[in-house]
Amino acid sequence: xxxxxxxxxxxxxxxxxxxxxxxxxxxxxxxxxxxxxxxxxxxxxxxxxxxxxxxxxxxxxxxxxxxxxxxxxxxxxxxxxxxxxxxxxxxxxxxxxxxxxxxxxxxxxxxxxx
Amino acid sequence: xxxxxxxxxxxxxxxxxxxxxxxxxxxxxxxxxxxxxxxxxxxxxxxxxxxxxxxxxxxxxxxxxxxxxxxxxxxxxxxxxxxxxxxxxxxxxxxxxxxxxxxxxxxxxxxxx
Numbered sequence: 001x002x003x004x005x006x007x008x009x010x011x012x013x014x015x016x017x018x019x020x021x022x023x024x025x026x027x028x029x030x031x032x033x034x035x036x037x038x039x040x041x042x043x044x045x046x047x048x049x050x051x052x053x054x055x056x057x058x059x060x061x062x063x064x065x066x067x068x069x070x071x072x073x074x075x076x077x078x079x080x081x082x083x084x085x086x087x088x089x090x091x092x093x094x095x096x097x098x099x100x101x102x103x104x105x106x107x108x109x110x111x112x113x114x
Numbered sequence: 115x116x117x118x119x120x121x122x123x124x125x126x127x128x129x130x131x132x133x134x135x136x137x138x139x140x141x142x143x144x145x146x147x148x149x150x151x152x153x154x155x156x157x158x159x160x161x162x163x164x165x166x167x168x169x170x171x172x173x174x175x176x177x178x179x180x181x182x183x184x185x186x187x188x189x190x191x192x193x194x195x196x197x198x199x200x201x202x203x204x205x206x207x208x209x210x211x212x213x214x215x216x217x218x219x220x221x222x223x224x225x226x227x
Contacts, residue, residue: 040123040219041219042203043205043215045215048214059214090158100145102148102160103158103215105157105158106157107155107157108157
């Protein structure tokens with residue numbers, strides 16, 4: 001099992017550019033999540049999904065979009081990148097929901113918007 | 115709105131010392147509380163998960179306690195080792211947001227050889 005994989009590991013974007021952060025899990029988990037972590041801060045939830053075709057907003061969804069066409073993949077799309085989106089992005093997954101089940105995290109994508 | 119606080123932000127101890135990391139939260143209506151470890155440049159690894167009906171969980175040299183009435187959790191690390199050096203984050207699910215973890219900002223622990 002590779003667990004949760006994320007690509008790319010690092011990326012620099014110019015203001016106004018767009019990109020997609022990829023996330024794949026091979027554990028057949030139902031739930032998938034996207035978080036961002038700003039320096040010296042805890043993680044904040046951007047979007048989550050409870051299964052293929054079902055997504056919902058988290059605490060900080062503005063400027064992002066997601067889709068979940070398969071159980072394994074949960075890409076995060078940034079449209080019109082802004083300096084405020086400079087952060088480290090983590091994808092996570094779990095079989096059951098967070099009320100009962102721990103989450104498994106990917107290694108993160110470090111994004112800089114200049 | 116639930117707020118999670120971890121103090122201190124950084125802690126340095128000599129090897130072999132027993133230590134306690136603190137986590138406090140403002141709303142006692144929670145489903146569970148988790149402690150994670152984060153190594154530089156890596157993702158988070160779950161250490162312990164305590165359900166709201168439980169008072170503590172143990173794994174090896176780690177023991178986490180939960181006191182909902184006082185809004186506090188502690189992570190006890192026995193006989194610390196340099197390999198324990200990492201950032202430790204607590205996170206919880208509030209009853210009002212069953213699908214969202216609220217994270218503290220973490221305590222950066224350094225264990226000196």
